[in-house]
Amino acid sequence: MLEAFLASTIAMATPILLAALGELIVERSGVLNIGIEGAMLVGAFCGLAATYFSGSIALGLLAACAAAVALNALLALLVVNFAVNQVVAGTAIDILALGLTGVFYRQWFGVTGSAITISPMRPIALGPLARIPVIGPVLFDQSALVYLAFALVPIVALTISRTRYGLELRAAGERPEAADALGLGVYRLRWQALMIAGVLSGLAGAYLTMAYANTFVEGISAGRGYVALSVVIVGRWNAWGVGAASIMFGAAIALQFGLQAFGSAIPYQFFLALPYALTLIVLAFMGGQADAPSALGAPYPRA
Amino acid sequence: MGATLTARLAAVTRSLGALAIAATTIAIVLLLLGASPLAVFADLWRGAFGNWLAATDTLVKATPLVFTGLAIAIAFQGALWNIGADGQLVIGALVAGAIGPALGGWPHPIAMLAMIAAGAAGGAAWGGLAGWLRARREVNEVISTIMLNFVAVQILSWAVHGPLMEPSRSFPKSVVIAPVAQFGFYLEPSRLNLGMGLGLVVAVGCHLGLFHSAAGFELRALGRNRRASAFFGIPIARLTMGTMMLSGALAGVGGAVQVSAITHRLYETMSPGWGYEAIAVALVARLNPLAIVPAAILFGALDNGSQAMQRADAVSPVLVNVIQGMVIIILVAFDALAARGIRTTLWGGAEGAGGTVATGAAAEAGDA
Numbered sequence: 302m303l304e305a306f307l308a309s310t311i312a313m314a315t316p317i318l319l320a321a322l323g324e325l326i327v328e329r330s331g332v333l334n335i336g337i338e339g340a341m342l343v344g345a346f347c348g349l350a351a352t353y354f355s356g357s358i359a360l361g362l363l364a365a366c367a368a369a370v371a372l373n374a375l376l377a378l379l380v381v382n383f384a385v386n387q388v389v390a391g392t393a394i395d396i397l398a399l400g401l402t403g404v405f406y407r408q409w410f411g412v413t414g415s416a417i418t419i420s421p422m423r424p425i426a427l428g429p430l431a432r433i434p435v436i437g438p439v440l441f442d443q444s445a446l447v448y449l450a451f452a453l454v455p456i457v458a459l460t461i462s463r464t465r466y467g468l469e470l471r472a473a474g475e476r477p478e479a480a481d482a483l484g485l486g487v488y489r490l491r492w493q494a495l496m497i498a499g500v501l502s503g504l505a506g507a508y509l510t511m512a513y514a515n516t517f518v519e520g521i522s523a524g525r526g527y528v529a530l531s532v533v534i535v536g537r538w539n540a541w542g543v544g545a546a547s548i549m550f551g552a553a554i555a556l557q558f559g560l561q562a563f564g565s566a567i568p569y570q571f572f573l574a575l576p577y578a579l580t581l582i583v584l585a586f587m588g589g590q591a592d593a594p595s596a597l598g599a600p601y602p603r604a
Numbered sequence: 605m606g607a608t609l610t611a612r613l614a615a616v617t618r619s620l621g622a623l624a625i626a627a628t629t630i631a632i633v634l635l636l637l638g639a640s641p642l643a644v645f646a647d648l649w650r651g652a653f654g655n656w657l658a659a660t661d662t663l664v665k666a667t668p669l670v671f672t673g674l675a676i677a678i679a680f681q682g683a684l685w686n687i688g689a690d691g692q693l694v695i696g697a698l699v700a701g702a703i704g705p706a707l708g709g710w711p712h713p714i715a716m717l718a719m720i721a722a723g724a725a726g727g728a729a730w731g732g733l734a735g736w737l738r739a740r741r742e743v744n745e746v747i748s749t750i751m752l753n754f755v756a757v758q759i760l761s762w763a764v765h766g767p768l769m770e771p772s773r774s775f776p777k778s779v780v781i782a783p784v785a786q787f788g789f790y791l792e793p794s795r796l797n798l799g800m801g802l803g804l805v806v807a808v809g810c811h812l813g814l815f816h817s818a819a820g821f822e823l824r825a826l827g828r829n830r831r832a833s834a835f836f837g838i839p840i841a842r843l844t845m846g847t848m849m850l851s852g853a854l855a856g857v858g859g860a861v862q863v864s865a866i867t868h869r870l871y872e873t874m875s876p877g878w879g880y881e882a883i884a885v886a887l888v889a890r891l892n893p894l895a896i897v898p899a900a901i902l903f904g905a906l907d908n909g910s911q912a913m914q915r916a917d918a919v920s921p922v923l924v925n926v927i928q929g930m931v932i933i934i935l936v937a938f939d940a941l942a943a944r945g946i947r948t949t950l951w952g953g954a955e956g957a958g959g960t961v962a963t964g965a966a967a968e969a970g971d972a
Binding site (some may be wrong): 375379390393398399400401524530531573574578585593 | 633637638639685687737741743744746747748750751752754755758759761762765766880881883884887918919920922923924925926927928929930932933936937939940941
C-alpha cells in the first residue's frame with residue numbers, strides 16, 4: 302500500500318522533474334518557455350513511433366529528443382532571433398504540437414479501436430539496494446530515466462550555481478545587456494538553454510509513452526508541461542526546490558489515483574486541481590517575481 | 605485614427621499571407637502523408653459552406669470564438685497576456701448553467717439577460733483573480749491564467765459529478781436550464797441563434813470603447829509603454845484589474861451563450877479549446893475588435909469543415925490545430941521581420957525590467 306503509493310509518486314514525478322529541470326535552465330537564461338507542453342508531446346509521440354517501427358528503445362529515445370529539440374529550435378528562432386513575444390510563440394508551439402502529433406498518429410496508426418503498444422523500458426534493479434524493504438523497489442528498481450532525472454538535480458544545481466557556464470546563463474537571464482557587453486553572447490546562451498531543454502522535455506515525453514503508458518493518445522502530456530512551469534515557480538528557480546516540488550506534485554497525482562480506488566469522500570478533482578491551485582497560492586503569498594530572473598520573459602532584441 | 609490606408613492594407617495582406625503560407629505547408633504535409641490536399645481542402649469547404657445548414661452551423665461554431673477572440677484582443681491591447689480565456693469561458697458557463705434551471709417563470713428576455721449577466725460575472729471573477737494577482741502581488745498573468753484554466757476545468761468536472769448533477773445521476777451532466785433561459789433557434793433546422801447577433805453588438809461596443817474612450821486610450825497606452833503610462837499618471841493597477849475583469853467577462857458571456865443557445869445544460873467539457881484558438885483569431889484580426897468577427901468565422905469554418913474532412917478523408921480534425929499554430933507563428937515572424945531595423949519589435953518592446961512578461965508594444969491595430 303505505502304510501497305505502491307511511493308512507487309506511483311516517483312513514476313508521476315519523473316516526467317515532471319525532467320521537463321522542469323529543462324524549463325529551469327531556460328528560465329535562468331531569461332526565456333519563459335510556454336512551449337514546454339508541446340515539446341513533451343512531440344517527444345512522447347516520436348519516442349513511441351520510433352520504438353514501434355524500429356523495435357529499439359535507444360532509437361526511440363533518440364527520436365524523442367530530436368523531435369523536441371527541433372520544436373525548440375523553431376521556438377528559439379522566434380523568441381531569440383526574432384524577439385517575438387514569448388507567450389504568444391510558446392502557445393503557438395503547444396497548439397501546433399497537439400495538431401501535428403494528432404494528425405501523424407491518425408495517419409500512421411489509424412483510428413481502429415485497439416491502441417498500439419510497445420514493449421516498454423524495463424526497470425533496472427540496482428543490485429542489493431533494490432532489496433531494501435519498501436524503499437528498495439521504490440527507489441532502486443526503476444527505469445533508467447528515473448535515475449537520470451533524480452541524478453540531474455544535483456548536477457543542474459551545481460552547474461547553475463558553481464560553474465562558469467552557470468554564471469553566464471544567469472547573466473543572460475538577469476542582465477542581458479551587460480552579458481552581451483561582456484561578450485558572453487546572450488543569443489548563444491538562450492539557444493543552448495533551449496536545446497538542453499529540448500533534450501530533457503523529449504525524455505520527459507518519452508517517459509510517458511515508453512516507460513509509463515506504453516502507448517500514445519492525443520494530448521497524452523495532459524498538462525504536465527504546465528505543471529513543470531509551476532514546479533519551477535514553487536521551487537523558486539532552484540534545482541533542489543524543483544526536485545522537491547516535483548516529488549510533492551507527483552505525490553498529489555498519485556494520491557488522487559489511490560483515493561479514487563478506495564472511494565474517498567474527497568472528490569478526485571480536488572487532487573487534479575491541486576498542483577495548479579498550489580502554484581497560485583504560492584504566487585499570491587510569496588509575490589510573483591521575487592526570485593525570478595530579472596529579464597525573464599522580456600524579449601532581447603540585439604541593437 | 606492615425607493609421608493610413610496603406611498600413612491597414614499591409615496588415616490585411618500579412619494576415620492573408622500567413623493563412624496562404626499555412627495552407628501551402630499543410631498541403632505539402634498532406635502529400636507526404638499520402639492524402640490528397642485538394643480533396644481535403646474541398647471537404648473542408650464543403651463541411652463549412654457546402655449547403656445552407658453547413659454555412660449556418662459555421663456561424664454557430666464561430667460564436668464562442670467571437671467572444672473569446674474579443675477577450676484576447678482587449679487584454680493583448682493592454683499587453684496583458686491573458687491565456688485564460690478558456691477557464692473564464694468555463695466559469696462563465698458554469699455560473700450560467702447553475703442558475704439556468706432556477707429561472708423558470710421569469711419573463712423570457714429577462715431570463716436570457718440573467719444568463720448573460722451570470723456568464724459575465726463568472727468570467728469577470730475568474731479574469732479578475734488573475735488581474736488582482738498581477739496588480740497587487742506582481743504575479744505574471746501568463747502563469748496565473750494557465751493555472752486558473754486547469755482549476756476551472758476541475759471545478760466544472762466536480763460540479764457536474766456532484767452538486768449540479770442531474771437527478772438520475774447516470775451521466776456527468778447538469779439539469780436542463782429553464783426553457784425561458786434558452787435562446788431558441790431561427791430558421792430551423794438551422795441552429796442560428798441570438799448569440800452571433802450579440803457577438804456583433806459586443807464587438808462594436810469593444811471597438812468604440814477601445815478607440816473612442818479615455819479608458820481605451822489609456823489601455824492602448826499601457827500596452828505600448830508601461831513605464832511612460834505610469835509617468836503620465838495612468839492608474840495602472842486599476843486599469844489592469846478592470847481590463848482582466850472585462851476580458852474575463854467577454855469570455856464568460858461566450859460560455860453563457862453556449863449554454864443558453866446550444867447545450868442547454870452543463871457537461872464535463874464545455875470548451876474544445878476556444879480560449880487558445882482565440883489567440884489565433886485575435887492575431888489574425890490584428891487585435892481589432894471589428895475584425896474579430898470575420899476572423900472568428902474563418903476559424904469557425906475550419907472547425908466545422910474539419911468534421912466533414914474527418915469523415916471523408918480520415919484525416920484527424922486536429923489538423924485545424926496545425927493551421928492555428930502555424931498562422932500564429934507565421935504572423936509573429938512576419939511582424940518581427942517587418943519591424944527589423946527598428947529597435948522595438950511589434951511583439952516585444954525593449955522594456956522588460958521588473959520581470960513582466962514581454963511588456964511589449966501591442967499590435968499595430970492600436971493605430972486604427
